[in-house]
Amino acid sequence: xxxxxxxxxxxxxxxxxxxxxxxxxxxxxxxxxxxxxxxxxxxxxxxxxxxxxxxxxxxxxxxxxxxxxxxxxxxxxxxxxxxxxxxxxxxxxxxxxxxxxxxxxxxxxxxxxxxxxxxxxxxxxxxxxxxxxxxxxxxxxxxxxxxxxxxxxxxxxxxxxxxxxxxxxxxxxxxxxxxxxxxxxxxxxxxxxxxxxxxxxxxxxxxxxxxxxxxxxxxxxxxxxxxxxxxxxxxxxxxxxxxxxxxxxxxxxxxxxxxxxxxxxxxxxxxxxxxxxxxxxxxxxxxxxxxxxxxxxxxxxxxxxxxxxxxxxxxxxxxxxxxxxxxxxxxxxxxxxxxxxxxxxxxxxxxxxxxxxxxxxxxxxxxxxxxxxxxxxxxxxxxxxxxxxxxxxxxxxxxxxxxxxxxxxxxxxxxxxxxxxxxxxxxxxxxxxxx
Amino acid sequence: xxxxxxxxxxxxxxxxxxxxxxxxxxxxxxxxxxxxxxxxxxxxxxxxxxxxxxxxxxxxxxxxxxxxxxxxxxxxxxxxxxxxxxxxxxxxxxxxxxxxxxxxxxxxxxxxxxxxxxxxxxxxxxxxxxxxxxxxxxxxxxxxxxxxxxxxxxxxxxxxxxxxxxxxxxxxxxxxxxxxxxxxxxxxxxxxxxxxxxxxxxxxxxxxxxxxxxxxxxxxxxxxxxxxxxxxxxxxxxxxxxxxxxxxxxxxxxxxxxxxxxxxxxxxxxxxxxxxxxxxxxxxxxxxxxxxxxxxxxxxxxxxxxxxxxxxxxxxxxxxxxxxxxxxxxxxxxxxxxxxxxxxxxxxxxxxxxxxxxxxxxxxxxxxxxxxxxxxxxxxxxxxxxxxxxxxxxxxxxxxxxxxxxxxxxxxxxxxxxxxxxxxxxxxxxxxxxx
Numbered sequence: 001x002x003x004x005x006x007x008x009x010x011x012x013x014x015x016x017x018x019x020x021x022x023x024x025x026x027x028x029x030x031x032x033x034x035x036x037x038x039x040x041x042x043x044x045x046x047x048x049x050x051x052x053x054x055x056x057x058x059x060x061x062x063x064x065x066x067x068x069x070x071x072x073x074x075x076x077x078x079x080x081x082x083x084x085x086x087x088x089x090x091x092x093x094x095x096x097x098x099x100x101x102x103x104x105x106x107x108x109x110x111x112x113x114x115x116x117x118x119x120x121x122x123x124x125x126x127x128x129x130x131x132x133x134x135x136x137x138x139x140x141x142x143x144x145x146x147x148x149x150x151x152x153x154x155x156x157x158x159x160x161x162x163x164x165x166x167x168x169x170x171x172x173x174x175x176x177x178x179x180x181x182x183x184x185x186x187x188x189x190x191x192x193x194x195x196x197x198x199x200x201x202x203x204x205x206x207x208x209x210x211x212x213x214x215x216x217x218x219x220x221x222x223x224x225x226x227x228x229x230x231x232x233x234x235x236x237x238x239x240x241x242x243x244x245x246x247x248x249x250x251x252x253x254x255x256x257x258x259x260x261x262x263x264x265x266x267x268x269x270x271x272x273x274x275x276x277x278x279x280x281x282x283x284x285x286x287x288x289x290x291x292x293x294x295x296x297x298x299x300x301x302x303x304x305x306x307x308x309x310x311x312x313x314x315x316x317x318x319x320x321x322x323x324x325x326x327x328x329x330x331x332x333x334x335x336x337x338x339x340x341x342x343x344x345x346x347x348x349x350x351x352x353x354x355x356x357x358x359x360x361x362x363x364x365x366x367x368x369x370x371x372x373x374x375x376x377x378x379x380x381x382x383x384x385x386x387x388x389x390x391x392x393x394x395x396x397x398x399x400x401x402x403x404x405x406x407x408x409x410x411x412x413x414x415x416x417x418x419x420x421x422x423x424x425x426x427x428x429x430x431x432x433x434x435x
Numbered sequence: 436x437x438x439x440x441x442x443x444x445x446x447x448x449x450x451x452x453x454x455x456x457x458x459x460x461x462x463x464x465x466x467x468x469x470x471x472x473x474x475x476x477x478x479x480x481x482x483x484x485x486x487x488x489x490x491x492x493x494x495x496x497x498x499x500x501x502x503x504x505x506x507x508x509x510x511x512x513x514x515x516x517x518x519x520x521x522x523x524x525x526x527x528x529x530x531x532x533x534x535x536x537x538x539x540x541x542x543x544x545x546x547x548x549x550x551x552x553x554x555x556x557x558x559x560x561x562x563x564x565x566x567x568x569x570x571x572x573x574x575x576x577x578x579x580x581x582x583x584x585x586x587x588x589x590x591x592x593x594x595x596x597x598x599x600x601x602x603x604x605x606x607x608x609x610x611x612x613x614x615x616x617x618x619x620x621x622x623x624x625x626x627x628x629x630x631x632x633x634x635x636x637x638x639x640x641x642x643x644x645x646x647x648x649x650x651x652x653x654x655x656x657x658x659x660x661x662x663x664x665x666x667x668x669x670x671x672x673x674x675x676x677x678x679x680x681x682x683x684x685x686x687x688x689x690x691x692x693x694x695x696x697x698x699x700x701x702x703x704x705x706x707x708x709x710x711x712x713x714x715x716x717x718x719x720x721x722x723x724x725x726x727x728x729x730x731x732x733x734x735x736x737x738x739x740x741x742x743x744x745x746x747x748x749x750x751x752x753x754x755x756x757x758x759x760x761x762x763x764x765x766x767x768x769x770x771x772x773x774x775x776x777x778x779x780x781x782x783x784x785x786x787x788x789x790x791x792x793x794x795x796x797x798x799x800x801x802x803x804x805x806x807x808x809x810x811x812x813x814x815x816x817x818x819x820x821x822x823x824x825x826x827x828x829x830x831x832x833x834x835x836x837x838x839x840x841x842x843x844x845x846x847x848x849x850x851x852x853x854x855x856x857x858x859x860x861x862x863x864x865x866x867x868x869x870x
Contacts, residue, residue, distance in 0.1 A: 019731065023584065023731065027586070030586070030775075031584065033651070033772070033774040033775075034583050034584075034651070034772060034774075130581060136729075136731070136732035136733060136735065137732075137735060138573075138576075138577035138580075138581030138582065138735070141576060141577065141580055141581050142573035142576065142577060142581075145573075145576055145753060145756075145757055146565060146573030146576050146577075146750065146753040147573065147749065147753055148469050148752070148753050148756035148757065149458065149466065149469075149748075149749065149751070149752020149753045149754075149755055149756045150749040150752060150753065151462070151465070216468070216469070279717075279738065282717065294571075294749060295745075296454065296458070296571070296745040296746060296748050296749035296752070297571035297572075297739060297740065297745070297746050297749035297750075298571060298739065298740045298743075298745070298746055299739060299740070300571065300572060300573070300737075300738065300739040301736075301737075301738040301739065302735075302736075302737055302738075303714065303735065303736040303737075303738070304732060304733065304734060304735040304736065305732065305733045305734070308733075310730075310731040310732070310733070311731060311732050311733055313584075313731050314582065314584065314585040314729060314731035314732035315581065315732075316584070317583070317584020317585060317731070318580060318581040318582055318583050318584045318585065319584075320584055321580075321583035321584045322580055322583065325769060326766075329766075329767060330766075331761075331764075331765075331766035331767060332764060332766060334760060337468070337469060339468040339469075340465075340468075
């Protein structure tokens with residue numbers, strides 16, 4: 001490392017990269033005071049170096065297509081390209097050459113985090129990724145450091161702004177999902193191809209990262225059960241409201257103990273009924289929030305902006321300052337902690353509460369038949385609520401809220417309901433949390 | 436340091452100390468895995484070593500009155516005695532002997548933090564105090580590390596659980612302060628001598644700590660303007676409700692820019708009107724929450740338990756694990772950062788909005804006279820709201836909400852109001868924030 005400055009390389013210069021670069025240029029003295037030495041941008045790898053980027057405040061000569069070369073002459077490499085390759089190859093190469101690494105790439109971490117961690121450990125460098133989950137919200141460092149003497153029992157988070165915007169808007173407008181999604185796209189809250197958000201893949205990668213840190217166990221994205229929001233209907237939202245609930249897409253990571261006290265993890269992403277009195281229910285628009293329960297601290301909540309150029313840049317720059325401080329002092333932050341190595345519980349064995357809506361023929365005895373189907377499979381009913389008979393089809397809607405039951409028992413119950421003569425359709429099955 | 440373990444000394448063994456000790460005993464393997472070596476309690480300094488402390492799970496032989504000797508044979512010293520001396524002397528002595536230090540002592544940090552920081556820097560050890568502000572909520576580490584690349588513009592926090600319990604209860608029950616305070620004492624939410632809480636001294640020490648970290652400037656408790664809650668009446672709470680507000684005791688630390696762009700700090704603790712839609716308004720009972728606004732991240736909020744044995748122990752143990760990890764790896768966390776050295780703005784020059792309640796004679800022209808008093812002193816009125824004429828004294832109550840004005844201008848306005856013939860009394864002056 002140069003004696004006089006900490007050399008910083010940027011891979012990618014989109015919205016976040018531009019915000020990071022501008023801050024490095026405009027607040028150079030302040031950042032130098034915080035790090036102990038100046039930060040010097042030694043290059044920015046982009047596809048088209050000739051494209052003018054006046055917002056970044058950078059000397060055009062810094063832009064290059066030679067990412068491979070750039071990462072070998074930096075003390076800290078900031079990766080904001082996204083995707084698996086070439087990001088992974090470049091980060092591994094950077095660490096081989098002794099650079100610490102800051103990334104916001106949840107897809108890469110969710111898919112291949114351990115390989116990056118191992119490389120960081122082998123080469124004695126930092127690997128930071130605060131921006132990868134819940135954008136601006138300081139969350140990973142608190143989990144990794146502040147709660148390091150405590151035991152996390154459960155993490156429940158709204159970690160995808162797009163889906164929260166859509167569900168929140170559906171709750172307030174009574175519109176259906178397609179309408180609201182189109183509106184979110186027009187406003188820039190959803191991408192032209194919203195698949196990664198609405199199918200829950202983005203939240204799944206974040207759940208894997210959260211679970212890994214919270215439970216000292218390697219959890220990869222494919223370990224996470226995942227259900228998106230595409231099947232949530234305006235009727236689901238209305239039924240939730242009648243139960244005093246909202247529907248949120250939650251990433252849930254929980255420690256589970258069986259009868260013998262053996263521990264395992266449940267890690268999942270799905271639309272969830274949450275009581276309106278729960279702190280997560282008040283998270284509106286595209287905001288993120290993560291609710292953490294621990295053995296000692298009790299209930300904690302972290303709230304803020306989960307995406308956007310400046311908020312994400314805040315997290316990236318915080319990581320950069322730590323990595324650079326460590327370069328100056330010869331220290332290192334905490335590495336991977338996976339000693340607990342807890343097994344992941346298959347979804348079929350996970351116990352949650354459910355709200356099931358069933359369309360039934362409006363005739364005597366139907367409630368008894370429905371209740372029996374639950375009892376047969378050992379699923380205990382907490383409440384049944386019959387809606388008004390609908391004109392036209394002669395059907396009535398029943399909402400059943402259950403006590404905790406396994407996914408498997410619930411699935412068998414639903415199969416049984418579908419065979420009942422007086423059940424026309426099982427229209428919705430949603431999990432409930434926070435009650 | 437012993438090759439085989441990190442030696443930990445505890446000073447004090449009250450509620451928090453007992454919880455810390457029990458965790459160290461019961462979760463020894465887990466903590467060893469997180470630190471990289473076992474943590475070994477080498478002694479616990481208490482006044483009466485003979486007193487049985489079965490809840491701590493500790494060998495009675497570990498208890499000692501010789502705190503002076505104990506701190507010289509530990510790698511990490513945890514101070515939970517509180518108060519200025521002997522805590523200060525013991526911590527300085529511990530650091531001289533190469534121990535890192537973890538403390539929850541906000542009074543000491545608020546009074547003499549820089550001396551401790553300087554000693555930590557001189558002796559190359561860590562000084563951690565996450566538990567000193569907002570108990571279990573990871574707050575100081577995020578401020579010091581996660582937001583290190585951002586610029587904090589404002590910190591507003593409910594950092595005293597006792598006063599929040601009292602004000603929240605007054606809001607819900609319409610009872611007066613004395614009644615609710617007695618109830619809080621009966622429930623254990625307020626001490627027998629509640630002075631430090633209700634006069635705002637506890638929050639003032641915490642505001643000094645928050646401001647120091649957020650603004651890279653040394654701020655001591657005496658630099659903080661402080662007003663407690665003793666003058667808040669049931670009528671204030673009712674008037675606040677009519678304005679769509681709640682009254683909260685807030686610790687406020689804000690960056691202020693004058694016309695020439697020169698920066699200074701406003702650091703203060705006072706009862707504050709907060710709109711019910713603001714996230715801080717939903718913080719009930721004895722919970723704490725801190726709202727942070729930064730240049731890049733935007734609005735962040737951290738929420739959790741601010742006091743109690745286990746929650747405070749969570750923060751202490753997180754600090755301990757970091758300090759111990761550093762002992763194992765030969766690293767150090769960030770030290771004091773006071774480079775910005777911003778001046779503290781005298782309260783008279785701080786601009787806020789106000790809500791003023793005035794009892795007036797119910798006769799024609801009185802509103803004009805009152806409005807003129809504000810105009811004369813350059814205080815712009817946002818709204819005036821006249822209450823019903825009270826039977827008995829023939830007086831009516833007016834609530835005036837102002838635009839931002841300096842404390843000095845407001846004080847002159849209040850003096851003028853008191854001289855008006857048709858003003859019987861200025862019954863309340865409260866600042867407003869978050870609007």
